[in-house]
Each structure stands twice: as C-alpha cells, then as structure tokens.
Amino acid sequence: MRSRIHPASRPVVFRDRAAGVAFLTRSTAHSARTIEWEDGAVHPLIDVEISSASHPFYTGRSRVLDTAGRVERFERRYGRTASNRH
Template identity: 65%
Template sequence: MKTEIHPEYAPVVFRDAGAGATFITRSTVKSDKTIEIDGTTYPVIDVELSSASHPFYTGKQKIVDTAGRVERFKRRAAKRQADEAAQAPTES
C-alpha cells in the first residue's frame, strides 16, 4: 500500500437524530463535533436514519398499494395477452 495517500481511518460515533441511538465504528469521515462515551472523546456524525429508526429494520414498514398499482398491472397484463392472442395466426 502506498504511504501518505489514504485518509485517516479512526473511531467515529454515528448518532441517530430520530432514535437517539449511537454507534461507534471506524470511518474516514471528519467532524468538528465531539461526544464523550465511556471516558473517550470521539468525533460525532449526526444521521437522520439508521438501523435503530429505519422502518425496514424496526418492523414498522408498511406496504401501501397506492392508486391500485397491482390491479393496474393485472389489467395491462390481461390486455397484452388478449392482444397477442388476437394477433396470433389461426390454424385451419
């Protein structure tokens, strides 16, 4: 590996603004804000979503069929099949 071309890889805290959860990990991200956890000071990055607040990970995800998308798809598929059947050569 070449020296002096890679960014510094150091411990960083990611703080979820919505859930209030904090995650200590390593990253090359820089921050002027700091937080003290267990007597150690870390740079902190505030994020809007994390696994603590994302609906997919929390089990609160809702699947919404807006404007009848499934029904619209079924109508298009049925129309296409009907069109293909009408265009198919008939055997005599």
C-alpha cells in the same frame, strides 16, 4: 493494499437522532462536533437521519405509503411494462 493512498480511519460516534441511539465505529468522516463516549474518550460526532436503529427494514416496523397513485401515473406515462410491447 498500496500504502499512502487510503484516507486514515479513526473511531467516530454516529448518533441516530430519530431513535436516540449512538454507536461507535471506525470511519474516515470528519466532524467539528465531539462527544465523550462511555469509556471517557472524546470522539468526533456525526448526526444521521436514519440508521439500522430507526430504518423500517431493520426494525420490522413498516410504514404505510400510498403508492397506488404513483404506480398508476407511471403506467399511464410509460405503459404497463416493457414486456407488453411487441
């Protein structure tokens, strides 16, 4: 890799507010907020809406969404599929 073209990465704590889970990882993201981690060090804190701790794909808890109306509306607007057109 070429030197001096990549942003500096450092330890950052990401907190998933929905799941109440925080994890420490390396990132180039900036934040004015800080948190004291389990080892006593102070790291920047970034709150996120969804992480692997709360996302339905990773947790196995799927949400039921009513998409039938959306699909029907799409089919009316654009036809069933592009392969049906000749």
